[in-house]
Amino acid sequence: MAQLTFLAVHAHPDDEASSTGGLYRVLADQGVRTVLVTCTNGECGDALDGAKPSSDHHDGDEVAAVRSKELDEAVEILGINRLIRLGYRDSGMMGWPQNEDPESFWQTPVDVAAHRLAAILLEERPQVIVTYNEIGFYGHPDHIQAHRITVAALELIDYEPTLYFNAIPNSAMARFRERWEREERERREANAAKGIEEPEGDPSNEEEIDMGTPDELIGAAIDVSTATDAKRAALAAHQSQMADAFWLKMSLEDFRAAMGVEWFVRVTNPQSLDGVVTDIFAGYR
Numbered sequence: 075m076a077q078l079t080f081l082a083v084h085a086h087p088d089d090e091a092s093s094t095g096g097l098y099r100v101l102a103d104q105g106v107r108t109v110l111v112t113c114t115n116g117e118c119g120d121a122l123d124g125a126k127p128s129s130d131h132h133d134g135d136e137v138a139a140v141r142s143k144e145l146d147e148a149v150e151i152l153g154i155n156r157l158i159r160l161g162y163r164d165s166g167m168m169g170w171p172q173n174e175d176p177e178s179f180w181q182t183p184v185d186v187a188a189h190r191l192a193a194i195l196l197e198e199r200p201q202v203i204v205t206y207n208e209i210g211f212y213g214h215p216d217h218i219q220a221h222r223i224t225v226a227a228l229e230l231i232d233y234e235p236t237l238y239f240n241a242i243p244n245s246a247m248a249r250f251r252e253r254w255e256r257e258e259r260e261r262r263e264a265n266a267a268k269g270i271e272e273p274e275g276d277p278s279n280e281e282e283i284d285m286g287t288p289d290e291l292i293g294a295a296i297d298v299s300t301a302t303d304a305k306r307a308a309l310a311a312h313q314s315q316m317a318d319a320f321w322l323k324m325s326l327e328d329f330r331a332a333m334g335v336e337w338f339v340r341v342t343n344p345q346s347l348d349g350v351v352t353d354i355f356a357g358y359r
């Protein structure tokens with residue numbers, strides 16, 4: 075039987091941990107070969123002192139160097155066999171001036187990056203590939219571009235892998251949202267008790283992107299409960315980016331309970347699978 079190989083195309087260092095960290099660890103434990111393609115260096119992340127890219131002392135190259143080491147650590151924790159950095163510059167959030175940087179991933183012609191990715195696919199021949207949907211899960215230009223180059227690369231290779239997009243079903247999203255709202259309320263109440271007043275956030279200023287997926291569109295629900303500690307450790311490895319991360323504010327028990335499943339939408343289906351599979355390599359073994 076051919077070697078099973080899994081490959082994910084991610085936008086930034088840390089995305090491999092947040093959306094596929096459990097899956098990577100589970101597959102590594104099963105002896106599946108795992109490959110990670112990280113498209114950008116993450117220059118627009120937080121600096122070590124928490125500075126945002128709009129700050130004058132934020133140095134994107136320094137941030138990228140820190141994140142590169144963090145990525146190496148996460149890759150080790152998740153048992154990823156091969157990491158390929160495409161090395162594009164982080165494009166920042168939609169509307170940021172970094173979107174216009176000619177070196178940015180967003181400005182890179184899809185065709186150019188897709189050919190590079192196709193060469194990797196032809197070398198590794200992964201049966202299963204994961205990336206984001208057409209809105210990049212939450213609208214980030216680098217995530218959208220990761221989607222575009224992956225879909226384009228599949229047109230350039232001589233076989234059809236099973237492509238999945240990472241997803242969170244609406245039912246689970248509702249549970250997450252309830253938790254965020256409860257925690258936010260508790261935080262405000264605690265602050266109010268201490269006499270700290272904060273202005274109510276203006277929800278109209280926040281563009282809400284619907285990140286949930288209708289439950290009936292989910293094609294794979296993978297039990298990663300044996301890998302939640304590794305996932306948490308991989309997230310924590312990206313420590314420069316985790317200052318505001320809700321994941322790491324959860325207790326270990328809550329994290330285990332909340333993160334025991336990773337979900338995916340099936341996009342190509344060469345194995346003619348039906349319904350929701352619990353093995354991402356369903357049809358291949």
Ligand SMILES: [Zn+2]
Binds near residue numbers: 085086089214217
């Ligand atoms: Zn990202």
